[in-house]
Amino acid sequence: MTLCDDIRLQELMTAIAADKGDEIAQVDRALADFPDDPRLHFLRGSLLAAIGRPIEALSALKAAVALAPDFAIARFQLGFFQLTSGEAGDALSTWGPLALLPDGHYLRTFVAGLTYLIRDEFAAAIEQLRLGIATNEENLPLNRDMQLIIDRISELTAGDAGDETMSATSLLLGQFSGRSN
Amino acid sequence: MKATRETGLDIVTDPVRAEASLWRRARFEDDSRSRETLFNRYIVLARSIAARHFGWRRRAVDRGDLEQFAYEGLLQALDRYDPLLGVPFGAYARPRIAGNVADGMKRMSDLDAQLSQRQRLRQERMRSLGPIEAAPADPLAALADLAVDLALGLMLEGTGMVEQADGIDRRPTPYEGLAWRQTQAAIAAELERLPANEGAVIRQHYHTGLTFAHIADLLRLTRGRVSQLHKSAIERLRRRLRHH
Numbered sequence: 001m002t003l004c005d006d007i008r009l010q011e012l013m014t015a016i017a018a019d020k021g022d023e024i025a026q027v028d029r030a031l032a033d034f035p036d037d038p039r040l041h042f043l044r045g046s047l048l049a050a051i052g053r054p055i056e057a058l059s060a061l062k063a064a065v066a067l068a069p070d071f072a073i074a075r076f077q078l079g080f081f082q083l084t085s086g087e088a089g090d091a092l093s094t095w096g097p098l099a100l101l102p103d104g105h106y107l108r109t110f111v112a113g114l115t116y117l118i119r120d121e122f123a124a125a126i127e128q129l130r131l132g133i134a135t136n137e138e139n140l141p142l143n144r145d146m147q148l149i150i151d152r153i154s155e156l157t158a159g160d161a162g163d164e165t166m167s168a169t170s171l172l173l174g175q176f177s178g179r180s181n
Numbered sequence: 182m183k184a185t186r187e188t189g190l191d192i193v194t195d196p197v198r199a200e201a202s203l204w205r206r207a208r209f210e211d212d213s214r215s216r217e218t219l220f221n222r223y224i225v226l227a228r229s230i231a232a233r234h235f236g237w238r239r240r241a242v243d244r245g246d247l248e249q250f251a252y253e254g255l256l257q258a259l260d261r262y263d264p265l266l267g268v269p270f271g272a273y274a275r276p277r278i279a280g281n282v283a284d285g286m287k288r289m290s291d292l293d294a295q296l297s298q299r300q301r302l303r304q305e306r307m308r309s310l311g312p313i314e315a316a317p318a319d320p321l322a323a324l325a326d327l328a329v330d331l332a333l334g335l336m337l338e339g340t341g342m343v344e345q346a347d348g349i350d351r352r353p354t355p356y357e358g359l360a361w362r363q364t365q366a367a368i369a370a371e372l373e374r375l376p377a378n379e380g381a382v383i384r385q386h387y388h389t390g391l392t393f394a395h396i397a398d399l400l401r402l403t404r405g406r407v408s409q410l411h412k413s414a415i416e417r418l419r420r421r422l423r424h425h
Contacts, residue, residue, distance in 0.1 A: 054201035055209075055264055086199035088190055117189035125189065152192045 004034040016047070023047050038068035042077070049081060057081065065094070072098060073139065076107045080114070080145075088118045106136035110146060122153050204264035213401045217381060219259060219270075220399055224389060226271055227251035227278050234282045242289065245302075245390060247282055252391055254281030256398050302386070305393055306334055309408040310415060330415045333422075337368060337387040364422070371421050379414035382407055
């Protein structure tokens with residue numbers, strides 16, 4: 001497996017942050033040179049998710065995880081993408097191997113919280129999501145997503161939930177460029 | 182107060198992604214259940230287009246016929262739509278459904294127009310339920326079963342599971358007999374327990390009013406198989422209801 005070197009990856013990230021509208025084409029060019037680089041597939045999936053091309057986004061995220069089964073953040077985001085697509089069973093299957101992360105790892109804690117959420121066990125979900133946020137210092141956009149979910153659960157359990165379903169469009173792109181979709 | 186309680190999954194589900202997931206399964210994974218879900222999701226669109234054409238009609242046509250043309254257009258649109266192009270399905274399907282309704286009206290002969298869609302559905306149903314054996318061992322029992330099966334069909338039409346084409350709510354009123362209402366409730370409960378394909382045929386035939394041909398198209402089955410599933414579902418309901 002030949003990986004894209006860090007300099008080129010950084011150049012790619014800078015180009016994407018410039019937001020010229022040709023991000024996918026740029027990633028595709030990099031992928032043509034490094035078809036087995038899971039980070040590029042993950043990046044492509046993130047971009048496709050951000051611009052509303054979910055079918056292709058899912059394929060790209062799956063490709064990233066298939067190439068690098070231990071790529072934990074890609075695995076978490078693939079599962080989260082499946083969850084936000086209403087495919088809870090698929091999400092749980094994808095997240096399964098994250099149980100092997102060290103006890104207390106924020107991704108493992110987030111998975112526990114989201115699993116409680118799927119079961120409608122809201123109090124336990126909030127507790128785990130809060131715990132995950134408290135321990136996650138390396139992926140701050142993810143904390144924002146999880147906080148949105150906590151807020152939504154709180155509204156729901158308070159009995160005054162609004163009609164609008166939270167989009168929960170995951171901030172995959174934010175992990176690379178810091179911009180939200 | 183909300184009619185249905187929001188679940189944890191509802192909180193995080195993005196409707197656009199959820200629909201994309203249905204398209205992926207229906208189109209690239211050949212999942213007929215997802216196709217049926219998409220059809221059910223857009224049936225209101227098909228009905229509204231049929232209703233508009235019904236308002237514009239220049240000769241006697243049955244509204245049920247226009248709905249069949251609309252359903253046909255919807256099924257074709259489901260097959261031809263490319264979910265990767267980013268065009269919303271509703272925008273893609275609307276002109277195709279309308280075109281199919283307009284073409285269908287032009288094709289209809291006066292004779293077709295005289296025979297209402299409801300009559301056609303009942304004929305189709307009758308053929309499906311008709312005894313297979315030329316000379317059943319107990320003709321009277323076979324006839325009694327057939328009568329019960331046809332009565333079941335009438336009750337299924339009236340379970341109020343879905344509003345009828347004419348918009349009239351046929352759910353039982355408090356003045357209707359308790360026994361009738363209890364039987365309808367029992368049927369509705371038993372419908373949930375039918376095998377998946379049988380349940381789908383019954384729902385689409387009696388709820389939506391689809392012909393067997395359209396159900397076959399929707400579920401990727403042959404028309405003969407749909408007829409068999411219909412017969413077997415009705416027989417199963419009859420057997421189970423005997424225990425009520």
